[in-house]
Amino acid sequence: MSDCRYLTFALGKGRLARKTLELFEQIGITCEEMKDKDSRKLIFVNEELKLRFFLAKGPDVPTYVEYGAADIGVVGRDTILEESRNVYEVLDLGFGKCRMCVCGPREAGELLLHHERIRVASKYPNIAREYFYNKKHQTVDIIKLNGSVELGPLVKLSDVIVDIVETGGTLRENGLEVLEEICPLSARMIVNPVSMQMEKERVKDLIYRLRNQIL
Numbered sequence: 333m334s335d336c337r338y339l340t341f342a343l344g345k346g347r348l349a350r351k352t353l354e355l356f357e358q359i360g361i362t363c364e365e366m367k368d369k370d371s372r373k374l375i376f377v378n379e380e381l382k383l384r385f386f387l388a389k390g391p392d393v394p395t396y397v398e399y400g401a402a403d404i405g406v407v408g409r410d411t412i413l414e415e416s417r418n419v420y421e422v423l424d425l426g427f428g429k430c431r432m433c434v435c436g437p438r439e440a441g442e443l444l445l446h447h448e449r450i451r452v453a454s455k456y457p458n459i460a461r462e463y464f465y466n467k468k469h470q471t472v473d474i475i476k477l478n479g480s481v482e483l484g485p486l487v488k489l490s491d492v493i494v495d496i497v498e499t500g501g502t503l504r505e506n507g508l509e510v511l512e513e514i515c516p517l518s519a520r521m522i523v524n525p526v527s528m529q530m531e532k533e534r535v536k537d538l539i540y541r542l543r544n545q546i547l
């Protein structure tokens with residue numbers, strides 16, 4: 333291990349990173365430095381295993397991995413689909429399960445059936461475009477929002493939204509429903525294509541051990 337280079341991981345900040353580190357601990361990969369909540373450090377190192385970790389905003393994780401600033405990333409499938417980066421998606425980590433859906437008030441279901449030109453608000457304009465234009469062949473106006481997307485239909489900014497549904501609680505509390513399901517989501521491991529070649533053995537070994545742990 334002593335003469336190999338550092339393998340660098342970019343983890344999506346927050347719950348995803350915490351769950352990832354829990355899973356890594358189960359296969360013997362720890363990073364004590366990262367557990368110090370008061371630390372202002374951005375990069376954490378496990379010298380013994382020659383691993384480096386850093387936390388990034390979810391949508392930036394595929395960017396770091398595509399450019400090789402990180403060899404490996406962990407991020408939600410929603411972000412992978414939205415960002416369309418040149419990375420290999422190698423493993424479903426099995427946590428962070430939720431769904432990407434078209435949601436709105438019940439009446440808006442009619443607008444979806446008749447292919448009307450509707451307004452769609454979303455934090456995920458590329459996923460929304462791909463779904464409506466390429467899958468449903470429906471011309472829509474897409475409005476990008478950065479959060480609290482459920483507000484869209486409530487304040488008549490949009491007819492429907494494309495958003496993540498986990499428990500469905502946010503929709504219920506705001507009188508909205510799932511109208512159509514786009515795809516299932518969960519946390520995924522992504523790898524830089526060059527790292528996949530150059531560090532084949534280490535990456536393959538990691539995938540193998542994680543897969544066995546997840547089963």
Ligand code: PRP
Nearest residue numbers: 479480481495496497498499500501502
């Ligand atoms: C996400 C998503 C929904 C909500 C779904 O929002 O955009 O609003 O969670 O979860 P639920 O089905 O369990 O209610 P998030 O909390 O990430 O905040 P945001 O609205 O700022 O994106």
